[in-house]
Amino acid sequence: MKFSPTSKKSAFWLGYRDNIPFWLIVAPFGLLFGVVATEAGFSIFQTMIMTAFVVAGSSQFTALTLLQDDAPTFIILATSLAVNLRMAMYSAALVPHLGRAPLGIRALFAYFLVDQSYATSINIYTNNPKMTLSQKCRYFMGSFACLLPVWLISTLVGALLGTKIPPEYALDFAMPICFIALSAPMMRSLPHFIAALVSMIGTLVFISAPYSSGLIIAAFLAMIAGVQTENWQKRRLKND
Amino acid sequence: MTEPIKIWIIIFFLGIGTYLIRFSFLGLVGDRQLPKWFIQHLNFVGVAVMPGLIIPFLVWPDATGGTLDAPRLLAAIAAFCFGIWKRSALWSVIAGISVLYLTMFILN
Numbered sequence: 001m002k003f004s005p006t007s008k009k010s011a012f013w014l015g016y017r018d019n020i021p022f023w024l025i026v027a028p029f030g031l032l033f034g035v036v037a038t039e040a041g042f043s044i045f046q047t048m049i050m051t052a053f054v055v056a057g058s059s060q061f062t063a064l065t066l067l068q069d070d071a072p073t074f075i076i077l078a079t080s081l082a083v084n085l086r087m088a089m090y091s092a093a094l095v096p097h098l099g100r101a102p103l104g105i106r107a108l109f110a111y112f113l114v115d116q117s118y119a120t121s122i123n124i125y126t127n128n129p130k131m132t133l134s135q136k137c138r139y140f141m142g143s144f145a146c147l148l149p150v151w152l153i154s155t156l157v158g159a160l161l162g163t164k165i166p167p168e169y170a171l172d173f174a175m176p177i178c179f180i181a182l183s184a185p186m187m188r189s190l191p192h193f194i195a196a197l198v199s200m201i202g203t204l205v206f207i208s209a210p211y212s213s214g215l216i217i218a219a220f221l222a223m224i225a226g227v228q229t230e231n232w233q234k235r236r237l238k239n240d
Numbered sequence: 241m242t243e244p245i246k247i248w249i250i251i252f253f254l255g256i257g258t259y260l261i262r263f264s265f266l267g268l269v270g271d272r273q274l275p276k277w278f279i280q281h282l283n284f285v286g287v288a289v290m291p292g293l294i295i296p297f298l299v300w301p302d303a304t305g306g307t308l309d310a311p312r313l314l315a316a317i318a319a320f321c322f323g324i325w326k327r328s329a330l331w332s333v334i335a336g337i338s339v340l341y342l343t344m345f346i347l348n
Contacts, residue, residue, distance in 0.1 A: 018329070021328075021330035021333045021334075022333070024333050024334075024337065025333060041247070042247060043244075046248070049251055050251045050254075050255070053251060054251070054255045055258075056258050058293070059258065060254075067246075067247070067250065073249055076250055077250065077253050077254060080250075081254065081257045081258065081261070084257070084258045084261050084262075085261060086285075086289040086293075087258070087261050087262045088262075088264045089285040089288075089289060090262075091261070091262055091265040091266045091267075092274075092278075092282055092285070093282040093283075093285045093286075094265075094266055095265050095266060095274060095282075096279055096282075098266060099266065099269060099270050099271045100270075103267070103270065106263075106270065107263065107267060109266060110259060110262040110267055111259065111262070113262040113266070115290070118286070119329075120329070122286060126283075168344070168348075170303065170312075170341075170344060172297070172302060172303040173297070173303075173312055173340060176294045176297040176312075176316060177315065177319050177332075177333060177337065177340070178333075179290040179291075179293050179294045180290075180294060180316055180320050180323060180332060180336060181323055181330075181332035181336065182290055182329060183286055183291060183323075184319070184320050184322075184323020184324045184329075184332050185323055185327045185329060185332075186290075187287065187324050191284070193287075195287045195288050196288075196290075196291040198288075199288050199289065199290075199291040199295075200291045200294075200295045202292060203292035203293075203295050203296065204295060204296075215289070215292050215293060218292045219288040219292060220288075222284065222287070222289075222291075223284040223285065223288045224281070226283075226284035226288065227277075227280050227281050230280070
C-alpha cells in the first residue's frame with residue numbers, strides 16, 4: 001500500500017478503509033462473545049461494559065471460559081491478562097512512530113490499541129517512511145474508529161439474541177483467520193518467516209506453561225530468531 | 241451461576257490491567273530514543289506474536305473436539321497464501337472464509 005502525502009483527512013479515512021475487511025471478522029467474533037457472555041450468566045449491561053472497557057476479544061473469552069470452570073478470581077485475571085501481554089509489545093513497537101505525540105493523545109491511543117489497529121498501522125508506517133506524525137496519528141484513529149462501533153454493535157446483537165449459534169457456522173474460526181490476515185502482509189523477508197515459524201513451534205512446545213505464558217515465551221524466542229537471521233544475512237552480504 | 245460481584249471484579253481489573261498493558265511503552269517511553277537493538281527486535285513483534293496465537297486453534301480446534309480439521313486447515317492455508325500474494329488483509333479474509341465454507345459444504 002503506497003501512501004501519498006495528502007491532506008490530514010485522507011489519512012484518517014485511509015486507516016478507516018484499510019480496516020473495513022475486518023468487519024467480516026470482528027462482527028462474528030463480537031456476536032459470539034455476546035452470546036457466550038449471556039450464557040455464562042452476564043447481564044446485557046455487564047456484557048456491554050466489559051466489551052467496551054476491555055476491547056480485547058480473546059482475553060474476554062478466556063475470562064468467560066475460566067469463570068464457567070469456576071476458577072479463582074486471581075487465576076482468571078492472571079490468565080486473561082497474560083493473553084493481553086502481547087499488547088505491551090505492540091505498544092513498544094509503536095513508540096518510534098507515535099511516541100512524539102502529546103501524552104494525552106498517547107493515553108487515548110492506548111485505548112485504541114488492538115491487534116487490527118496495530119497491524120494495519122505498522123504496515124503503512126513501515127511502507128511509507130515519509131509519513132508525518134499527524135498523518136500517522138490520524139491513520140491510527142481511523143483504524144480504530146472503523147472497528148469499535150462494529151465490535152460494540154455485534155456484541156450487543158449477540159447478547160440480545162442470547163441463543164447458541166449453530167456450530168455449522170464455524171464462528172470459532174473467525175479469530176484465527178483474522179490473525180492470519182493481519183500477519184501475512186507482514187511477511188516481508190526470510191527473517192520474518194523464520195520468526196513466524198519459531199513463534200508457532202514455540203507456542204506448541206510451551207503450550208502447558210502456567211497462566212498461558214507460552215505465547216509470550218514463544219514470541220520472545222521468535223523475535224530473537226528474526227533478528228539473528230537478519231544479522232546473519234547482513235554479515236553474509238558484507239563478506240560477499 | 242456466578243455471583244455478580246465476581247463478574248464486576250473481573251471486568252474492572254481486566255479492563256484496568258489491559259489498559260495499563262497498552263499504555264506501558266507508548267505512555268511511559270514517549271519520545272525518548274529506544275536503543276537500536278531494541279527497535280530491531282520490535283520490527284518482529286507482529287510476526288512473533290500472531291502466528292503463535294493462531295496455531296493452537298489450527299491444531300486443536302475446540303469446535304471439532306480438538307482434532308485436526310481439513311476445512312479449518314485449508315482455510316488457514318488459503319488465507320495465508322492470499323495474504324502474502326496480494327499483500328492485503330481483505331483478500332486474505334475473503335479467501336479464508338470462502339475456503340472454510342466451501343470445504344465444509346463439500347465434505348459434509
